[in-house]
Amino acid sequence: MKGGKIGESGGLTFWLASPGDYDDVMAISDGIYEGNDYLPHRYHSWMTEPYRVVILAKRDGKLVGLASGLIVDGGSTVFLEGMRVCSREQGRGFAGVIQRFTDQYIRQLYPNVRMKRLVRGEDPRPEKLAKFSLLAKRAILSLQIEAKAFHAFLSTLRAKLEHETGTGSLEQESRLVVLEEEQLRHILLDPGVSSQIELPGHMIIQDWQPLKLVESNFEVLRRRNLTWLADSLEQPTFLSLHTPPYPIPYKGGSFRFSIDLFGTKADLACRALLAHMEMVRGAPQLFQDPQTGGTCC
Ligand SMILES: CC(C)(COP(=O)(O)OP(=O)(O)OC[C@H]1O[C@@H](n2cnc3c(N)ncnc32)[C@H](O)[C@@H]1OP(=O)(O)O)[C@@H](O)C(=O)NCCC(=O)NCCS
Structure with missing residues (x-):
């Protein structure tokens, strides 16, 4: 530019x-x-x-x-x-x-x-809403944690989930699949996917950005290096994604990543949340910079 x-x-x-x-x-x-x-x-x-x-x-x-x-x-x-x-x-x-x-x-x-x-972080005033139609409301959970405490936090979360599901192992339960690019394209461009997953406003809202399920938006998503999970390759009812961690100014220098979850099944949401955080835990940049204070997601 x-x-x-x-x-x-x-x-x-x-x-x-x-x-x-x-x-x-x-x-x-x-x-x-x-x-x-x-x-x-x-x-x-x-x-x-x-x-x-x-x-x-x-x-x-x-x-x-x-x-x-x-x-x-x-x-x-x-x-x-x-x-x-x-x-x-x-x-x-x-x-x-x-x-x-x-x-x-x-x-x-x-x-x-x-x-x-x-997209607004707070409820818009009625005058503003009169000029716009409301697409969707999303709940946001913000977690801030020291990089050195992340590993222990995830172990506790995993143990809690395993205890609550009563299986002893989350892996034995229905699996979430990491999607390859073509698998993701197939899912996102399937006309039935929006109602199967009950997508808000029939869109993917990725890190505050609402995108219709059309080919050109698939390209927008593709260049962001996102990691996607689904509960099935055919007719999924749950979809989630995370961004790679990236640096932000918080506390003099931290990393942030965002996770978006879509679907109505709470057990899948819990599993996906843990799976995304476990995948990010392996990201080398989270632990290389001695100035890194915290990780926000
Ligand atoms: C939000 C922000 C841009 C408002 O700037 P500002 O010049 O102080 O706003 P003012 O109150 O003087 O002006 C009001 C106008 O800004 C608009 N405005 C208020 N909040 C806004 C927001 N979050 N995003 C965009 N425009 C906003 C109002 O609609 C109003 O427009 P109008 O004059 O047509 O009625 C400024 O406070 C800021 O930079 N905040 C930090 C960054 C931020 O929160 N950005 C919002 C991203 S959604």
């Missing part, structure tokens, strides 16, 4: 972000999401990601905010994310100015976009 001025509105000038803006973007991102910000890690890949627009807003030459949109669903939808306004300029309505400019710029660049999707 090559930077350049693309417009102005409401006292701000707008620019396409470039790799050289990284330090300025990090400087306005300090403390965002209480250290759980993904942007320090993703910024450079956003610069080259297909169908991604990253817009910077400046006032008097200084960076004020950032917004980003990813075109999904075969070009018909923009998913907005990454929105931020530097702390010294918050509360002055700049987020609204930036969003309106971003909407208009993306519509101009991608005239087939008909839908805008947002």
Whole structure:
């Protein structure tokens, strides 16, 4: 992505972000999401990601905010994310100015976009809901743990699950299969899968990002290096996935990974949660950096 001025509105000038803006973007991102910000890690890949627009807003030459949109669903939808306004300029309505400019710029660049999707961590106000239809609500469980305590935590969790299932061994129960790429494609593009798994809004919501089950979104998911589990290769009723661990600023330097679970069977969800965390436990980066304070998932 090559930077350049693309417009102005409401006292701000707008620019396409470039790799050289990284330090300025990090400087306005300090403390965002209480250290759980993904942007320090993703910024450079956003610069080259297909169908991604990253817009910077400046006032008097200084960076004020950032917004980003990813075109999904075969070009018909923009998913907005990454929105931020530097702390010294918050509360002055700049987020609204930036969003309106971003909407208009993306519509101009991608005239087939008909839908805008947002995800919020809290319940939107009724005025906001009047303009949007609610796709789905998801429960989020956040776990923070020191890397050195992770192994013991998983052993305790495994013992607890084995005790509760009464089998003595989780492996003897119905297995969860790690999906190869073609197996995943087959599952996600099967027209019946959404009702079998009872997907929220008939979509995969991957780490806050809702995606319809269409070929082009399969490509979006494919480039994220995700690990997927299902309870069956044919007609699954449960699906789950995890991201690789990636660095975040939390506690001066930590790793984060996300797990998404889909389906209605609680026993499978428990097993999958444990299986995903056990797979991540083997990731070398979790234990190599002496500054690593914690792991968040
Ligand atoms: C959320 C944030 C971008 C709001 O910026 P702001 O300029 O202080 O917001 P203001 O209250 O002055 O402006 C209100 C406008 O921002 C919009 N806004 C409020 N919360 C928002 C949010 N979470 N995401 C996007 N826009 C938001 C409002 O809809 C309103 O728009 P309007 O003027 O069209 O009515 C800013 O507080 C921030 O950077 N927070 C840290 C990062 C963050 O939480 N980002 C949200 C990601 S979903």
